[in-house]
Amino acid sequence: MPDHPEVPPTPSAVPAPAPALEVRGLWRRFGHKIAVSGIDLVVPAGSFYGLVGPNGAGKTTTLSMATGLLKPDFGTVLVHGRDLWAAPAEVKQLLGVLPDGVRLFDRLTGAQLITYAGLLHGLDRETVAARTADLLRAMALEADAKTLVVDYSAGMTKKVALACALVHAPRLLVLDEPFEAVDPVSAANIRDILTSYVGSGGTVIVSSHVMDLVQRMCDHVAVIAGGHVLAAGTVDEVRGDVSLEERFVDLVGGRVTGEGLAWLRTSSD
Numbered sequence: 001m002p003d004h005p006e007v008p009p010t011p012s013a014v015p016a017p018a019p020a021l022e023v024r025g026l027w028r029r030f031g032h033k034i035a036v037s038g039i040d041l042v043v044p045a046g047s048f049y050g051l052v053g054p055n056g057a058g059k060t061t062t063l064s065m066a067t068g069l070l071k072p073d074f075g076t077v078l079v080h081g082r083d084l085w086a087a088p089a090e091v092k093q094l095l096g097v098l099p100d101g102v103r104l105f106d107r108l109t110g111a112q113l114i115t116y117a118g119l120l121h122g123l124d125r126e127t128v129a130a131r132t133a134d135l136l137r138a139m140a141l142e143a144d145a146k147t148l149v150v151d152y153s154a155g156m157t158k159k160v161a162l163a164c165a166l167v168h169a170p171r172l173l174v175l176d177e178p179f180e181a182v183d184p185v186s187a188a189n190i191r192d193i194l195t196s197y198v199g200s201g202g203t204v205i206v207s208s209h210v211m212d213l214v215q216r217m218c219d220h221v222a223v224i225a226g227g228h229v230l231a232a233g234t235v236d237e238v239r240g241d242v243s244l245e246e247r248f249v250d251l252v253g254g255r256v257t258g259e260g261l262a263w264l265r266t267s268s269d
């Protein structure tokens with residue numbers, strides 16, 4: 001018998017992993033327009049997280065602040081427990097970002113663009129070459145590796161942008177409207193890639209103005225409208241929130257126009 005038998009740690013002694021993303025009290029105005037006011041989000045590590053809301057809800061503003069593309073007027077952003085604005089270079093290595101309407105260097109070929117993104121992240125040439133080949137294969141872009149990006153379709157452009165976001169093996173992938181203008185075959189390809197990325201331990205956040213799309217893919221969702229979070233939780237919790245539509249109508253002062261409530265309703269029932 002040893003003098004001091006090893007005591008297994010109690011569950012409370014094991015710290016819970018930090019969320020992949022935690023934003024608190026984010027505010028941002030453009031001139032007189034308050035785009036988002038007091039956004040709180042907690043995205044669990046390993047989740048497939050959807051951010052859904054109608055046009056103008058504040059999704060892009062929120063994700064731009066969460067990824068360092070836009071400075072908040074107020075609020076904090078933690079990525080895997082690290083403060084984005086205190087250590088931006090360190091946090092950017094953890095993050096892969098596909099911004100809405102991203103503009104790529106489209107006079108490069110697909111292979112050159114992914115290589116360039118990898119080198120910008122400080123990877124060595126050997127690693128970049130191996131990852132570029134893997135990503136071109138996963139994105140079904142091998143045959144067009146030497147085609148200029150300017151000649152790519154919308155779906156191919158999204159996929160090569162996604163490859164650039166993945167080349168440095170980030171822990172958190174943030175995608176603003178990744179399925180906008182993408183054909184069904186490319187959309188299925190992107191969905192498969194994201195699902196396998198989450199399966200291998202990564203965290204994905206996708207924004208969309210289509211609830212149906214988000215709830216088919218994601219395990220967690222936040223509903224955002226008028227610059228506020230209206231609901232957040234697992235997909236089942238948010239779908240079971242019977243007063244959500246009513247709160248949305250209250251928020252917009254009863255004026256439900258344009259896309260109305262179509263973005264929130266689902267066709268999968």
Ligand SMILES: Nc1ncnc2c1ncn2[C@@H]1O[C@H](COP(=O)(O)OP(=O)(O)OP(=O)(O)O)[C@@H](O)[C@H]1O
Nearest residue numbers: 030033035053054055056057058059060061062209
């Ligand atoms: N650069 C800007 N200048 C002025 N107003 C802006 C700017 N960016 C966003 N806004 C305003 O802030 C609000 C939120 O916009 P945001 O783009 O974040 O919404 P969204 O949910 O991403 O919308 P969409 O689905 O249409 O892209 C909108 O009223 C928008 O007009």
